[in-house]
Amino acid sequence: MFRAPLIASLGLAAGLAACTPSLGPPPPGGPPPRPTPTRPPPMVGGAEFSASDFAWSQRPGQNVIAGRVTYRQGSVRFTCAGATVVLTPETRWSTRRMAALYGSTERAALPADEVRARTPNAPPGDAGPFVKRTTCDDADQFAFGGLADGAWYAITVARPAVGKGETVALMRRVVVRGGRLVNVTL
Numbered sequence: 001m002f003r004a005p006l007i008a009s010l011g012l013a014a015g016l017a018a019c020t021p022s023l024g025p026p027p028p029g030g031p032p033p034r035p036t037p038t039r040p041p042p043m044v045g046g047a048e049f050s051a052s053d054f055a056w057s058q059r060p061g062q063n064v065i066a067g068r069v070t071y072r073q074g075s076v077r078f079t080c081a082g083a084t085v086v087l088t089p090e091t092r093w094s095t096r097r098m099a100a101l102y103g104s105t106e107r108a109a110l111p112a113d114e115v116r117a118r119t120p121n122a123p124p125g126d127a128g129p130f131v132k133r134t135t136c137d138d139a140d141q142f143a144f145g146g147l148a149d150g151a152w153y154a155i156t157v158a159r160p161a162v163g164k165g166e167t168v169a170l171m172r173r174v175v176v177r178g179g180r181l182v183n184v185t186l
Contacts, residue, residue: 049093049125057089057130061148062179069140069186071109071158071170078158078168080136080186087132087144090151090173097122098153102171109186112157112167149177154184 065087069080088094095105100122101115102108136142136156144152155171170186 049123049127050091051129053091053093054089054127054130056150057148057152059148060146061176063147063149063176064143064145064181065147065152065154065174065176065184066181067142067154067184067186069136069156069158069170071168071186073168076163076165077161079161080140080142080156080158080170081138083136083157083159085134085136085142085154085156087134087147088127088153088155089130090153093123093125094127094153097125097127098171098173102169104171106173108169108171110169112169115169147176151175154186156186158186 067085069078071078098105098108101118102110132144132147134142134144142156152174153171154174155169157167157169159165159167172184172186174182174184176182
């Protein structure tokens with residue numbers, strides 16, 4: 001059952017990657033943060049935002065990330081159906097931003113409100129033009145195609161599949177190389 005929707009998703013992702021620009025908003029979870037009147041201290045080690053650091057991610061590639069959300073809290077299953085999934089290229093700046101927002105540069109599952117509350121402490125900058133996006137389908141699957149070799153951060157939000165509950169922000173670092181399909185679970 002998983003193969004048919006996955007193959008259809010991959011075909012759609014590859015087609016969209018070939019036809020659409022990879023412009024997109026900041027990661028999901030609400031409106032972009034408002035600028036704050038005070039600026040955080042300068043970053044050390046060249047981790048300030050630089051559009052040129054994202055250039056590698058704009059090259060066409062043959063890699064595909066096929067993802068699925070299987071997140072649970074105890075017996076409660078979460079779904080990402082209809083949610084935006086973003087793919088942020090890894091740079092020194094985005095790595096520092098993930099650490100500030102998620103407390104990790106590898107993998108995280110945190111209350112979405114907690115991640116949003118951390119936004120003022122994250123490095124400033126707008127990676128929106130370099131972020132790729134798609135929508136999580138009803139089977140909690142998503143795919144990105146045409147990706148350049150490198151590391152990316154896959155990010156989405158999930159809510160309890162049944163009933164009410166807190167929305168969770170899910171993040172995972174994914175490395176793609178050599179024109180391969182990489183399966184990722186959030």
